[in-house]
Amino acid sequence: MFNEITLLLLLIGAVIGGLIGYSRWSLRGESNLRMPERTFPNEWRRILQEKVEFYNRLPSSNKTDFEKRVHVFLLNVQVTGVDTEITHTDRILVAAGAIIPIFGFDNWHYSNLKEVQIHPNKFVIPTTDTMASGLVGWGAMEGKMMLSRKAIEHGFYDQSDNKNVVIHEFIHVLDKQDGEMDGVIEQVMNEIDIMPWLQIINMKMQEIGKGQSTIRDYGVTNKAEFLAVVSEFFFENPERMKTEHPALYNALNSFFNPRDRKMKIQNRFKSRRRKK
Ligand SMILES: [Zn+2]
Known part of the structure; x- marks a missing residue:
């Protein structure tokens, strides 16, 4: 009996979870x-x-x-x-x-x-x-x-x-889509990514402030402008960013190319299994 109820609850949970996931997804879907x-x-x-x-x-x-x-x-x-x-x-x-x-x-x-x-x-x-x-x-x-x-x-x-x-303004639209234009795109940044991301922003803004950065000065205005400015850099000259700002490049690459990230996680999982 207990097992049946547990199973039923799990099923209901899965259906509700699926529906929430679906509605969130269809919000930005192409239907x-x-x-x-x-x-x-x-x-x-x-x-x-x-x-x-x-x-x-x-x-x-x-x-x-x-x-x-x-x-x-x-x-x-x-x-x-x-x-x-x-x-x-x-x-x-x-x-x-x-x-x-x-x-x-x-x-x-x-x-x-x-x-x-x-x-x-x-x-x-x-x-x-x-x-x-x-x-x-x-x-x-x-x-x-x-x-x-x-x-x-x-x-x-x-x-x-x-x-x-154009890229700059569309990054603002993307940033705004979660309700707040704050340099954090909630739909694509996992909760676990947000703290390290804010740390990167602070570090890079300090470098700009000291005149020690190849990121343009306007990026120091606030976090939303920082995201827009570094995204222009990322999409225009990815290789240069990879060399000059590797941590920033990796963060942006994982936000903007989630398919790569999924593949990396899968590969890591596979290689870990292979080691065992
Ligand atoms: Zn702007």
Whole structure:
């Protein structure tokens, strides 16, 4: 009798656990998304080939997946021009910058973003007199991002400066998706990772403060800006980061490429079993 009840409780637990897991997953799943009905246009592919180094570095088997995700993004997030006409290049570069940070995640969509507004150049942040090249909206601007075309083009043109405004702003959207923009992406950082991650942030911010870092100064503003700045570096020049900031590289690689991490854990498990 006792065993039957235990078994029943375990089953109920498993079902509830499964449902919670499912609902959390489907929140960022693609079930409600508009999906492409035609193949990826050649003109769009040419823009990726010409301007997006991350895409060119991918093995050819992953390029199709990248294109599909760019396509899905563009069907579900509006890209509009403010005092300017939107071009294919604008749309493709915005979508590429959106997909680069989440390319390692299966089934992820920016559910909290509806529109990206492109300005020809720097713009005034609403209700302030400050100029910006990129911004994630809040309040009345919630669900919107604003970008300067000049900054977008520069971000993809110069691959050596570890700067890309599109990647930067999409990291903020990702960071914001758990409710708080604080340099911690709760959905992809396991609880066990958070303390060591905060320690790395503190150490690296101190180095920047002392002028002893190759990470740009803006990273010292706060933890959210730190995450955005080092992510630009990570996606633009992974090899350089690996050499100059190995601990930071390993942390970011495990957040942004969870498939690699799963494989590493499995391999570790296998080799441990082999030793026994
Ligand atoms: Zn920022």
